[in-house]
Amino acid sequence: DGGITQSPKYLFRKEGQNVTLSCEQNLNHDAMYWYRQDPGQGLRLIYYSQIVNDFQKGDIAEGYSVSREKKESFPLTVTSAQKNPTAFYLCASSIDRAGGETQYFGPGTRLLVL
Amino acid sequence: GENVEQHPSTLSVQEGDSAVIKCTYSDSASNYFPWYKQELGKRPQLIIDIRSNVGEKKDQRIAVTLNKTAKHFSLHITETQPEDSAVYFCAASDPNFGNEKLTFGTGTRLTIIP
Numbered sequence: 001d002g003g004i005t006q007s008p009k010y011l012f013r014k015e016g017q018n019v020t021l022s023c024e025q026n027l028n029h030d031a032m033y034w035y036r037q038d039p040g041q042g043l044r045l046i047y048y049s050q051i052v053n054d055f056q057k058g059d060i061a062e063g064y065s066v067s068r069e070k071k072e073s074f075p076l077t078v079t080s081a082q083k084n085p086t087a088f089y090l091c092a093s094s095i096d097r098a099g100g101e102t103q104y105f106g107p108g109t110r111l112l113v114l
Numbered sequence: 115g116e117n118v119e120q121h122p123s124t125l126s127v128q129e130g131d132s133a134v135i136k137c138t139y140s141d142s143a144s145n146y147f148p149w150y151k152q153e154l155g156k157r158p159q160l161i162i163d164i165r166s167n168v169g170e171k172k173d174q175r176i177a178v179t180l181n182k183t184a185k186h187f188s189l190h191i192t193e194t195q196p197e198d199s200a201v202y203f204c205a206a207s208d209p210n211f212g213n214e215k216l217t218f219g220t221g222t223r224l225t226i227i228p
Contacts, residue, residue, distance in 0.1 A: 031214060040220070040221075041220055041221075042118075042120075042203055042218035042219055042220040042221055043158070043203065043218040044218075045215065045216075045217075048214075048215065050214060056211075058215075059115075090157065090158070094214070096214060100144075100145055100146025100165070100207035100213040100214065100216075101146070101214070102148060102160055102163060103148075103160075103216060104160070105150075105157040105158050105159070106157060107156070107157050108156075108157055
């Protein structure tokens, strides 16, 4: 999991502002994921991508957008439409093989609203 | 989609005793079941996983058992140590997404009492 990096570690968002969280991996993994973690809750899937230039909505995609222009990168934008964005955001990646594979997580970005 | 329930939400055990955390899943076609450990403010890290063609897997003090008939799987930690204190998450692969997507339980906060 040391091959996945996220930046910044902390991010502050003003009301009405869009912010972008970075996720990069050098593990040559095909699949990448974004999760949101709130206190007392598990990890909820926002978006995932199994291949470059393709991505799918997860369970809580509203107010978020992603892109996958490069295999190594999967940035997440938290838009102004996301009314409660304060959370810990985790990016993960895995080898995309049928049958389920281990997901490795980045160190996370904590987003706070000013 | 897949639904995962995890119990208990909190667990305290004396150092040296065993700890057991249980999860149930809803889709009998799920085939991959990982367990993650997350320390405060850190990323989740895989500690053990099991696939549907295996009933039990062990790695030193940690073991996982899978009962496909009952659709539940459990994490067993023996000879607990203070460094085992953390939040533990179970997950199950979602067959509706080719088993690439994981659905996570809500977590168990394990506290080891010295």
